[in-house]
Amino acid sequence: MxxxxxxxxxxxxxxxxxxxxxxxxLTVAQPTLRRDLHASFAQVQWTxxxxxxxxxxxxxxxxxxxxxxxxRRIFALGMVGFGAASAGIGVAPxxxxxxxxxxxxxxxxxxxxxxxxGMLRAAYPPERLGMPIALRTSAIGAAAAAGPLVGGAxxxxxxxxxxxxxxxxxxxxxGGLAAVVRGPERTPPSRTPLDLPGAGLLAVALVCLVYxxxxxxxxxxxxxxxxxxxxxxxxxxxxxxxxxxxxxPLVPAGVxxxxxxxPALGLLVAASVTMLGALFASSYLLQEVLRxxxxxxxxxxxxxPVAMVLGAPVTAVLMRRFGPRRTAGAAMLLLALxxxxxxxxxxASSAVPAGMGFLLVGAGFGMVMVTATAVVVxxxxxxxxxxxxxxxxxxxxxxxxxxxxxxxxxxxxTDAAPGPTLVVLAGVSLLGTPxxxxxxxxxxxxxxxxxxxxxDQGGPPPVEGSAPVP
Numbered sequence: 146m147x148x149x150x151x152x153x154x155x156x157x158x159x160x161x162x163x164x165x166x167x168x169x170x171l172t173v174a175q176p177t178l179r180r181d182l183h184a185s186f187a188q189v190q191w192t193x194x195x196x197x198x199x200x201x202x203x204x205x206x207x208x209x210x211x212x213x214x215x216x217r218r219i220f221a222l223g224m225v226g227f228g229a230a231s232a233g234i235g236v237a238p239x240x241x242x243x244x245x246x247x248x249x250x251x252x253x254x255x256x257x258x259x260x261x262x263g264m265l266r267a268a269y270p271p272e273r274l275g276m277p278i279a280l281r282t283s284a285i286g287a288a289a290a291a292g293p294l295v296g297g298a299x300x301x302x303x304x305x306x307x308x309x310x311x312x313x314x315x316x317x318x319x320g321g322l323a324a325v326v327r328g329p330e331r332t333p334p335s336r337t338p339l340d341l342p343g344a345g346l347l348a349v350a351l352v353c354l355v356y357x358x359x360x361x362x363x364x365x366x367x368x369x370x371x372x373x374x375x376x377x378x379x380x381x382x383x384x385x386x387x388x389x390x391x392x393x394p395l396v397p398a399g400v401x402x403x404x405x406x407x408p409a410l411g412l413l414v415a416a417s418v419t420m421l422g423a424l425f426a427s428s429y430l431l432q433e434v435l436r437x438x439x440x441x442x443x444x445x446x447x448x449x450p451v452a453m454v455l456g457a458p459v460t461a462v463l464m465r466r467f468g469p470r471r472t473a474g475a476a477m478l479l480l481a482l483x484x485x486x487x488x489x490x491x492x493a494s495s496a497v498p499a500g501m502g503f504l505l506v507g508a509g510f511g512m513v514m515v516t517a518t519a520v521v522v523x524x525x526x527x528x529x530x531x532x533x534x535x536x537x538x539x540x541x542x543x544x545x546x547x548x549x550x551x552x553x554x555x556x557x558x559t560d561a562a563p564g565p566t567l568v569v570l571a572g573v574s575l576l577g578t579p580x581x582x583x584x585x586x587x588x589x590x591x592x593x594x595x596x597x598x599x600x601d602q603g604g605p606p607p608v609e610g611s612a613p614v615p
Contacts, residue, residue, distance in 0.1 A: 213339065
């Protein structure tokens, strides 16, 4: 059993790291890729946009596939496919092939991401999930910090193709192990029929939303995104209407109706909007106002991912002692305070206030990510763990896109002044704080003393197919 738990945790961590590292190293490789393939800036941008659209549109459906066919099986398929697509990009003869294979890579990335959480939920009882999720978060933070350095070390001597070959061996090895090694299952896979119409409507809504948000920074004109936003709203309305009427919805009512799951997803969106928007604005501030080069900017921002790496395990301990509600509330305040510190930077500022601001931002975001993810994964039935993981990953994909689009729009409207933009983003974090008050407390309850769940009581996991009693 311990070996099975160890392999499950290792698979979850490696899968999350591969996806996180892939995105960060690509940003370093894109200029060289553009020159080598004689591509335009728009074409290079689509190597990221195509991947993001594919991932965001399929995450929830991929989670449901894991619930139905087994998370380990879907994880293995996602990892092997992700590694194979990476190898294909590494030998791609032109930019069109790179863009197409990045979309394929996004499809397989969508398969493996919810499975990394679904496997943890199936392997660990609720009272023991905090530390595995914290270790997974620490690994993501480490990948985010190491990505630019690894990318630079590979691209300089070997070229842009090396950053894609980096994924191939670990992806194929972990995918193969997950396919071959069998362990005890806490519950059998669900045989609930797949809601293909619901999956299609949700995919259309998310594709339109992501396309609109990505286009705002490129064009600088928010009005250009209106048609896509209207399409997202129409498809979203159709999805909600369909889910209420179908007998086998893509997102079961018990998932969002579980104690604290909706507020936890809202917290993830608010925190990631603040975090990525602040990184976008503060990078401009450091390079354009403080006149730092990209390497100096990265070094000033380094305390952020370091705090995320070191703080995640501490958050698991705090959550056990004080409960998700207080831990998440304190985290959102830390995040807001860090963004406010960054908003006060000026040309004469030293490295200390910048480092302190990024430290607070990283610590706050890491705490929110661990706490909210733990609530989402713990509170849903095991039979819906994949859907919960898909919703969590969707929040963490859409939130950053909204943050960058909002920061870009605000800076355009304020003549590229990052200070006021950062103040607004700090306000977003503060507005998200009330959501923390709706999370379970230390005893696993929300505000009402009549509510009781197994979140922190060490009790058995919820019965498959049922939700905690509200």
